[in-house]
Amino acid sequence: MSSAAVLGLGPMGRPIAGHLLDHGVDLRVWNRTASVAAAFGDRAVGRPSEVRAEVVFSALPDVDQFDDVAPDDVVRTWAGHGTRHVVVLSTTSRDKVTALQDRLQGHGIALVDAPMSGGDAGARAGALSLMVGGSPESFATVEPLLRSFATTVEHLGPVGTGTAAKLANQVVVAATVAAVAEALDLARRAGVDGEQLLRVLRGGLAGGVFLDSKADRMLTGDHSLGGSIDNQVKDLRYAAELADQTGAPLRQARRTAELFVEAVERGLGGLDHTAVHRVVSADRPPGDTGG
Numbered sequence: 542m543s544s545a546a547v548l549g550l551g552p553m554g555r556p557i558a559g560h561l562l563d564h565g566v567d568l569r570v571w572n573r574t575a576s577v578a579a580a581f582g583d584r585a586v587g588r589p590s591e592v593r594a595e596v597v598f599s600a601l602p603d604v605d606q607f608d609d610v611a612p613d614d615v616v617r618t619w620a621g622h623g624t625r626h627v628v629v630l631s632t633t634s635r636d637k638v639t640a641l642q643d644r645l646q647g648h649g650i651a652l653v654d655a656p657m658s659g660g661d662a663g664a665r666a667g668a669l670s671l672m673v674g675g676s677p678e679s680f681a682t683v684e685p686l687l688r689s690f691a692t693t694v695e696h697l698g699p700v701g702t703g704t705a706a707k708l709a710n711q712v713v714v715a716a717t718v719a720a721v722a723e724a725l726d727l728a729r730r731a732g733v734d735g736e737q738l739l740r741v742l743r744g745g746l747a748g749g750v751f752l753d754s755k756a757d758r759m760l761t762g763d764h765s766l767g768g769s770i771d772n773q774v775k776d777l778r779y780a781a782e783l784a785d786q787t788g789a790p791l792r793q794a795r796r797t798a799e800l801f802v803e804a805v806e807r808g809l810g811g812l813d814h815t816a817v818h819r820v821v822s823a824d825r826p827p828g829d830t831g832g
Contacts, residue, residue, distance in 0.1 A: 546594035550577045552661040554600030560667045560690035590615045596626045604637040620648040628653045634779040635701045642700045651679045656707035660767045668692045674703030711776040712794045722818040735760045764816035771810040774801045
């Protein structure tokens with residue numbers, strides 16, 4: 542199995558690095574906060590330029606952060622020491638992935654975009670779903686590494702297709718979060734107990750992973766981070782950009798985005814996306830959109 546490095550040891554990157562280690566991968570890790578990386582002992586490096594690995598995973602928030610920590614001189618150093626693939630695990634835009642591919646190719650490094658779904662719980666369990674874009678040869682190289690922390694690994698086509706699939710995924714996620722928030726608010730106002738409603742929904746066609754794993758947060762008010770509202774807004778913005786490029790109307794997603802933007806404006810952006818329930822459940826006169 543190839544040697545690997547993980548850049549970014551947040552709620553997703555840290556457990557991913559752990560799974561790679563558990564599968565016997567020769568691993569190096571880097572994190573901006575060095576004390577977090579120190580938990581990996583001598584596998585931690587002080588600067589991204591010190592990474593020595595055939596495959597570099599970016600678990601950073603977006604391509605922008607990768608570009609900041611891995612400018613051309615760093616990438617050139619990696620290539621000189623045998624790096625052949627960079628795998629972007631974050632949710633980003635197709636344009637950013639394409640631009641990064643062009644930059645890396647100039648140094649003889651291939652890009653794979655493999656954005657993740659499943660949240661921090663899925664990362665800890667090693668049960669993520671990965672939507673992968675890249676050449677068949679690149680996919681064959683990185684697939685064994687991907688399967689060390691994911692149970693669903695789908696190669697969708699060339700670079701950019703993984704990102705496009707993840708943006709489609711985020712359209713569904715955002716709509717689901719908003720719909721459950723509104724359903725709970727409607728039920729509350731009609732005198733229906735929220736816990737009972739969730740039990741009924743889970744047993745019927747409305748059931749699903751979100752209801753099982755996160756809907757209770759809307760009742761308890763525990764909106765500690767899983768996936769933030771800020772990131773939900775970012776992902777829907779990228780989805781809208783892709784829709785504009787492809788001619789997809791994306792009517793409902795654009796409306797849903799307005800709700801999450803309102804949550805950001807209300808100071809909720811750093812909370813888990815379930816906190817959008819606070820916006821939809823706020824008491825307002827009919828027709829008043831708040832502000």
